[in-house]
Amino acid sequence: MTVIESTVVTKPTYRVVVALQDGFYGARSGSGFSNRDFLIALTRLLPPGCLAVMPVQGPSDTVDPCWADRLLRRLRQAEAQIVPINDSSEDPSHVRRRIVETVAHLATGTERCLLISLSRSLLSLGDHAIDNVDLMLVPRTTAALSCPDDVSEIGRERDCLHTAVKQGGRVAAISVFMRQHLRDDYGLPADGLVDLPNGLLLGEEPPEEEALPLPGPAERGFLFALGRPVPEKGFEDLLAALDVLRSRRVPVPHLVLAATTPDAPNGYQRRLAKVIEDGGADATLITGFDPRIRAWMSSPALLGIIVPSRVEPFGRIPLEAFAAEAGPVIATRVGGLRETIVDGFTGFTAEPHDPALLADAIHRALTISSRDRSRFMETGVALLRGRHDYLRTIRTALTEVAPWALSPTVRSGTR
Structure with missing residues (x-):
């Protein structure tokens, strides 16, 4: 890919x-999107x-040329400046120093x-006060959620x-x-927080990409x-829930399980593959990341979509x-999912770590009437537009x- 030079004539x-x-450079998860x-x-x-972007590329970060070029x-159309930071060091403080020095330079004048x-x-940037620079940190998760045993x-x-x-x-x-x-687990004061609800950019044209064919067994439903x-994504709970449904003699459609990474298959993916194979599940496991999968x-x-x-x-x-008017959505009652999936209104819910209750929710979704399915979609779209228009929520935070x-x-909803 082409790298934009960081030289600036006028600031x-x-x-x-x-x-x-x-x-x-690409996406490894929903956070990337x-x-x-x-x-x-x-x-x-x-x-x-006005905008400058500092993408950090680590040793294991791959480049998706189509994603990056788009x-x-x-960014070029917005006359944004791109200052790539190559993280080839194993010392996180090295990247932090480079970012701080670059920001100080960009802020000059x-x-x-x-x-x-x-x-x-990059939350450690909060350790450094830079003259004439305000700071907003946007943690999409925390160590307490993603690695709760790592006290340090x-x-x-x-x-x-x-x-x-x-x-x-x-x-x-x-x-x-x-x-x-x-606030409760990290002790941050209310006046140190700003609400920036995650969302989608509404009205964006989808990328023009060749359609990715569905796995053959999925074409029947x-x-x-x-x-x-x-x-923590709970995919083993999902496979166990489908086993529960089969034990109840409930017809279960083919499962497309996209537990993906841009890298080589990891231990958890191999574990999922073994569970599918040993249980004889009617499922296709996809391990390689491809943004086009979401078009399914x-x-x-x-x-049904299961979270x-x-x-x-x-x-x-x-x-x-909701944006694809797809569904119904079946999700666990955990974290932010409780704000978007309301049982009986925008989808069906179950407690986490409970395959039997998840099986109940999936069964309800599979037997929903066409009328209720349409109602769920309408309610989901209304929730998306009312609370999760990302352009509007970002503008409000700024x-x-x-x-x-x-x-x-600029007004919300314009392009």
């Missing part, structure tokens, strides 16, 4: 600098030349500058967040659940689950299902944190 009066890892949408939203909200075109960090790996990492992360707030920075909460978590290949939500053969997470700071998949950065001519 804007104001600047917004975004540091991120996942989402610029959200980070990309965040950048695109800024190209629509900020005046030309994003680069949008400007009246105001805002640094936004979109990655949990949780403590380090807590210290970074508190230092950032004490220095005047703000921490964005991507869901009501995350606001409560950051299928259930769909997708996400990172980690235990629009397939007429889709009978069996054990931990979920927000949960983007239900919103994608109005609170950095109102000076916004272009007065």
